[in-house]
Amino acid sequence: MIPLALDWSDIFSFQDYGELVVLLSNSIIAGAVLGLVGGLIGVFVMQRDLAFAVHGISELSFAGAAAALLFGGSVVAGSIGGALVAAVVIGLLGTRARERNSLVGVLMPFGLGLGILFLSLYDGRSANRFTLLTGQIVAVSSPDLGWLIGIGVVVLAGLLLMWRPLRFDSLDPVSAAARGVPTRAVSLLFMVLLGLIVAVAVHIIGALLVMALLVTPAAAAMRVSAGPIAVPVLSAAFGFVAAVGGILLALAGTLPVSPYITTISFLIYLGCWAVQRFRGRVRRTA
DSSP: OOOOOOOGGGTBOOTTHHHHHHHTHHHHHHHHHHHHHHHHHHHHHHHTTOHHHHHHHHHHHHHHHHHHHHHTOOHHHHHHHHHHHHHHHHHHHOOSHHHHHHHHHHHHHHHHHHHHHHHHHOOSOHHHHHHHHHOOTTOOOHHHHHHHHHHHHHHHHHHHHTHHHHHHHHHOHHHHHHTTOOHHHHHHHHHHHHHHHHHHHHHHHOGGGTHHHHTHHHHHHHHHOOOTTHHHHHHHHHHHHHHHHHHHHHHHBSSOHHHHHHHHHHHHHHHHHHHHHHHHHHHHHO
């Protein structure tokens, strides 16, 4: 019997790594934009209890991208269309948490089933089907990069313009409404911004794992801080490190990009959890 030995070269190979970084610079830039903007919007996702909704939007975004792949359209445009439909439906109909979760529970299997139907009818390259679910670092062309950067700028600008009313509505919606904040309009606009960034995330990390960049960094930041400035800054930094670090590792690896990004994101969360526990023990001891 021949013993099986796993060599590091079977997992990582840094041969011609510099050339690969230059060749796939579009993907690195797209990942950086996604990590930063996703980390910022993730703070409000956590405050508004929308983690489950992120997954629901990603499933409809996947269906839209699969439809575009089947009919020969732009995958980016298809994923944006599907994500916006889901975001608007959730924003209009899911006004309360219980209603929203039920609606997302209905949309998720519908979107996933629709996407699988479109992929089963697609007779092109099988790799294209797989990347919609798990992401693909080589799929970002120059036109796609323009789309992704433009979407990131729009989402970032929207967040900055509505930051104060959005934060007020996220933390205390009852008081915000009493003070005259148009909470319904704020909620709907936020859902549109969320849909846009989810569509970008689906294109980079895949439909199944978008929460690794839109939920986990913010959840990690909230473990170690509660400051109104520190939490968004930490969340954006964590998202950037997870996205760019995962892509850089994937360039030297043999696996899709998503396992690297999700692993880094999870390790960051574990580190923040450990810091929180350590601080708690110190306070109790003191």
